[in-house]
Amino acid sequence: VRSRVLGVAATALAITALTAGSGAAAPVTAPAAGDGAPGQGDPYFPLAGNGGYTVRHYDLDLAYDPSTRRLDGHAAITARATHGLRAFDLDLSGLRVTGVRVDGRTAHWTRHGQELVIEPARTLRRGAAFRVDVAYGGVPEQVTDPDGSPDGWIATDDGAFVAGEPQGAMSWFPSDNHPLDKASYSFEITVPSGYTAVANGVLTSRRTSRGETTFRWRQSRPMASYLATATVGKFDVQQYTTRSGIPVYNAVDPREAKGAAPALAKIPDILDWETKLFGPYPFSAAGAIVDHAPDVGYALETQTRPIYDRAPDVGTVVHEMAHQWFGDSVSLTSWQDIWLNEGFATYAEWLWQEQHGGRSAQASFDHYYALPASDGLWAFPSADPGDGAHIFASPVYTRGAMTLQELRDAVGDRAFLTILRTWARDHRYGHGTTAQFVALSERVSGKDLATLFHTWLYTAGKPARP
Numbered sequence: 001v002r003s004r005v006l007g008v009a010a011t012a013l014a015i016t017a018l019t020a021g022s023g024a025a026a027p028v029t030a031p032a033a034g035d036g037a038p039g040q041g042d043p044y045f046p047l048a049g050n051g052g053y054t055v056r057h058y059d060l061d062l063a064y065d066p067s068t069r070r071l072d073g074h075a076a077i078t079a080r081a082t083h084g085l086r087a088f089d090l091d092l093s094g095l096r097v098t099g100v101r102v103d104g105r106t107a108h109w110t111r112h113g114q115e116l117v118i119e120p121a122r123t124l125r126r127g128a129a130f131r132v133d134v135a136y137g138g139v140p141e142q143v144t145d146p147d148g149s150p151d152g153w154i155a156t157d158d159g160a161f162v163a164g165e166p167q168g169a170m171s172w173f174p175s176d177n178h179p180l181d182k183a184s185y186s187f188e189i190t191v192p193s194g195y196t197a198v199a200n201g202v203l204t205s206r207r208t209s210r211g212e213t214t215f216r217w218r219q220s221r222p223m224a225s226y227l228a229t230a231t232v233g234k235f236d237v238q239q240y241t242t243r244s245g246i247p248v249y250n251a252v253d254p255r256e257a258k259g260a261a262p263a264l265a266k267i268p269d270i271l272d273w274e275t276k277l278f279g280p281y282p283f284s285a286a287g288a289i290v291d292h293a294p295d296v297g298y299a300l301e302t303q304t305r306p307i308y309d310r311a312p313d314v315g316t317v318v319h320e321m322a323h324q325w326f327g328d329s330v331s332l333t334s335w336q337d338i339w340l341n342e343g344f345a346t347y348a349e350w351l352w353q354e355q356h357g358g359r360s361a362q363a364s365f366d367h368y369y370a371l372p373a374s375d376g377l378w379a380f381p382s383a384d385p386g387d388g389a390h391i392f393a394s395p396v397y398t399r400g401a402m403t404l405q406e407l408r409d410a411v412g413d414r415a416f417l418t419i420l421r422t423w424a425r426d427h428r429y430g431h432g433t434t435a436q437f438v439a440l441s442e443r444v445s446g447k448d449l450a451t452l453f454h455t456w457l458y459t460a461g462k463p464a465r466p
């Protein structure tokens, strides 16, 4: 979620970009026979992800030196070919590749922008499991998103803030960089001792020798590449297990510790509250990374352990933790559907307020509905941001949450909660589309909701008072 301070500026930026109207995304080049496509076909990010294979596991062995900002990496990727492949791509931007092997044999490779094109010594058969090893290194360059925000491996004064939505993963490891292809991860991150390296999932070991500490982390549930982190800093670490048995690991920059303490103290309550509302927590670890970062202007729901660019307030923690159900466990198939992440996480904030002595979700709806038709909130409908420059603008977040309030109003509280829980359960560790959410809502409620969703998700302008 945007840091509150930057929210207004970000919205203004989005609107300027909208009226400037860059339209058509470049088409994904069709692959030559026997080659994997350079993209997954996402209209907003045509080169994100790749065709021809799916990844099962990323094993990332990284070493980072905060004083030189140099990253050295070795990625061992296990995958399965979905086509016969003479060549296939991984997404990687910047850095220097020093060697590629496929199934242990040296492979030929070239770089074209963000595409690392790999030609294995032997053609991969359709259905074959294979392993790719990529050795690489250099000073990572952050990615600039279409909306101008920085993304990826972002150096700080004491390490790096690492957050990859939507494209930044390619700045620090080679991947099939689209949420369609989720995989499990293991991380082995070596930093000078005194620094802490924090990734997703559970910490399996931490060893110091000869002035270096190696942290091993494991995320065994499927994860989209944009949700991976390997954040490095001089952190205070807090570890405990909640009463419901979930290990919490918080890494906090001491300069943010005082400001972050009240919201971080609520993590167990938020976990329990969201579990009651949305169903079982999808992961076996939780926590937070609170950095003292350069101007990033957002927090991200990095899987199991959201990352904050400054001390968060409770609402922001509620938001990022709600994403663990909506966005992380249930993933997008296309960036156009981003309201399924942001509208839901924003609605979770509204519900938290409603149930913790704040205004009702209906009052939040009314507050935003009062904004004039000229406001950026009405610049486009929630499920049609138009391009990658608008996926984090207020029509996705706030109007997305308003859509859910309209749904709740139409079907009643019981059916509404059943819809949210069934969504989280039926698509757990997988994917969901807007069309599937609409169909589920109609099935659970027994109502025809076509007009409601058509108006709020797909019709330009401020909807008429319901």
Ligand code: ARG
Pocket (backbone or CB within 6 Å): 001, 002, 145, 149, 150, 151, 165, 166, 298, 299, 300, 301, 319, 320, 342, 392
């Ligand atoms: N998904 C994040 C949130 O919780 C926002 C990420 C914004 N990323 C960016 N590159 N601007 O709202």
Ligand code: ZN
Pocket (backbone or CB within 6 Å): 001, 319, 320, 323, 341, 342, 345
């Ligand atoms: Zn969000």
